[in-house]
Amino acid sequence: MDRKQDASQDLLSEVKILIENNKILELRELLEEYHIIDIFDIMEHLEEDMKIKLFEVLPLDMAASILEESDAEFFSTILSKIDIDHRRNILELMSLDDMADILSQLHEDEREEIMELLSQEDADDVKELLIYEEESTGGIMTTGYIEINKDMTAKQAIKHMRENAQDAETIYYIYVVDNDERLVGVLSLRELITARDASIVEDLMSENIISVYVDEDREEAVRLVSKYNLIAIPVIDRQQKLKGIITVDDIIDVMEEEASEDMYKFAGTSEQEREFVEKVNPTPKDQIFSSVRARIPWLAITLIGGLISSLILSNLDFVMNPTYRSLVFFIPVVIGMGGNIGTQSSVLTVMALSNKDLEFSNVIREGIVGFITGIICSILVGIATYIFIQDINIVLIVSISLFINMILGAMIGAFMPVLFKKLDVDPSIISAPVIATALDITGIAIYIFITTILLSKIV
């Protein structure tokens, strides 16, 4: 990390000096040595006029790649400042899926303005890409693939591939369609270049195609690319017609998004909050209000849960009894431990559910784990309690409550995700604050129940 950041720092100061001294040729030569991503990184740290000067110096293909990486704001600022022919030439080289993603975030009139600069064919493709939902496979696919007819020879196919390689996101898989544009096979570049010139594509291709439908959840594409170790996956409609492909770099982007999404969900906050925190220069005010908006719903739910706990506690008789007043002191440890083991059980269950179907038997398994850890913890707490207060009745009440609470905490933590899954609700919606609050309520109820029973036997 340090190594790379140092390199960017050096590049940034070098670029600034060259722009200030108007050394255009040297600047272009310098930039050509660097990866597009590094150039994009330093552009984000330049003042607007320097940013535009640098962008104008870039060769067309690099300029297009820079725009592919950019967000809507960067994209429209840059494009509005350069002349219209240059604009048209750069747009022509942009990957259409990235362009569609950016255009979907622009105002409609701005979007129309850009669309008018595109060729008819590109404009049609972009229009189609704009239709699909962001979370669907259609929302992340690109139309930059190489498609050949099943009746071509290997030689024709190679010629076709070479002619179309420029616009393709990957040339490592070539997709084979029949005369109705239906996907019938796939051929790797490896297979194609090692084939004899006269071979017919239909005989070379593999008919065992792993594909996704254009309206499926994008996570299905992630699952298949990951399972079958693919570099790209074709996207088809329900008539088997080839609509696009999803390349592995976009799969990786989705995986990163989904992994952080899960963590945010678990913490009881949301995607919007994340976007603001990860953005480079949001205003602090925007950041804070987006955080408040994202968190308030979860906090409100848990607030109600907390008040229910308070209400249960207010029915507590033992506080009235001065001999057993000290039972109050053990509320945090008894309810806290149920919450902790419940959190462990629920995460374990949510993660296991994403890999295979778990049955309610898992709840029993977790109950046994709660039983064993409960015995260990309640013995330790019993000893600690005896040191605090030499009253065997209190030791018994605290230890037994903790023990039962840990068994139930583990079982409830495991039960909730399985139940959600059975009800066809995403189990990862269960967040840590919700589990904690639910287990506070049951924990207090159990503590009062055990106390009442045991005290009635003793007194």
Next chain:
Amino acid sequence: MDRKQDASQDLLSEVKILIENNKILELRELLEEYHIIDIFDIMEHLEEDMKIKLFEVLPLDMAASILEESDAEFFSTILSKIDIDHRRNILELMSLDDMADILSQLHEDEREEIMELLSQEDADDVKELLIYEEESTGGIMTTGYIEINKDMTAKQAIKHMRENAQDAETIYYIYVVDNDERLVGVLSLRELITARDASIVEDLMSENIISVYVDEDREEAVRLVSKYNLIAIPVIDRQQKLKGIITVDDIIDVMEEEASEDMYKFAGTSEQEREFVEKVNPTPKDQIFSSVRARIPWLAITLIGGLISSLILSNLDFVMNPTYRSLVFFIPVVIGMGGNIGTQSSVLTVMALSNKDLEFSNVIREGIVGFITGIICSILVGIATYIFIQDINIVLIVSISLFINMILGAMIGAFMPVLFKKLDVDPSIISAPVIATALDITGIAIYIFITTILLSKIV
């Protein structure tokens, strides 16, 4: 998901019938139509003797691919049952990084036995791969790459590539070395096949190489492949000598592992527990004991924290005062809400830290979020409290405690990860149970402090 599982079900029953009727040729033809991963899936559901029969029917390259997917147990069971020449031929086709991963899990004598079947060259490569730690880039790299000398012509390079394509994990990047085996450039297959025959590799190659060192954390490889959209990344030693490559499919595997690892860590459990739960047929006893072992350390830490809360609570004077006895009832809501906002803040901070360097200023930002959400929640709680108990003093004590607790909860939740990062400790070690317990302690301390101050003013 259903679609694919159905396909496997059909394949499984078809395979069983063919094996039972000893229809070897039909079986082989059927299997050749399926993807290796699907065949591996159904093998896991076959009895051992059927599994071996099926394996013997497979063409050598498919058999090798099946073993690449397998774990140590599957690998050694299968290999022990087939004759030695067949064994040698399959091993020769296996990818060396997968073989090294499996061999590292076998007993030493079993490993030696397998190594003796390998060619000298392969055995040396495997020995070297076995040295690297699992979490390092060396632990996931493969030696199956294509390497050419910088002085070759494009024609020589293509010839060399074709001859070595069989053993390569990817032929889409070709790595260029100098006479001392130092990595000096990289060439994509795309660039190579579009170059003129007489061109010299050194003039074609890109010198701007993104690489990792063999002893770096494997997450650095994930970061770079993801950032620069690579299909493979070369691994070099500190003398710049090329040691291996990591392909994007292995990067995806690491990403999946790390994403779940983070969730397990956050829940306060571990990798070992996960392995048992995700394994197909562990004994329930093993599962349960591995769960107990993984969770007890976290539960013990939080148990001590819970007892500290109890100890603080035992210094509580207001329980003695019958007028303010009802303050006890609000303990769950006051401390619970501090814990909830603290969990939100800590996850947000941990996730943000993985993307950029956060300063302590983030703690202030979270404090402001706590301030605003605190105002909202304490007004709501104040109203609820007034409905329960018409005592304005209690309403004030509960609302002010909740308010301060939420500000401090947010700030402590954000502070802990930043502090850990500054101390060079992985911030994701901060788990939900630990945060919950830490905030229980501060929450109770604050509640008592506020109560004592306000009661002394009132009384």
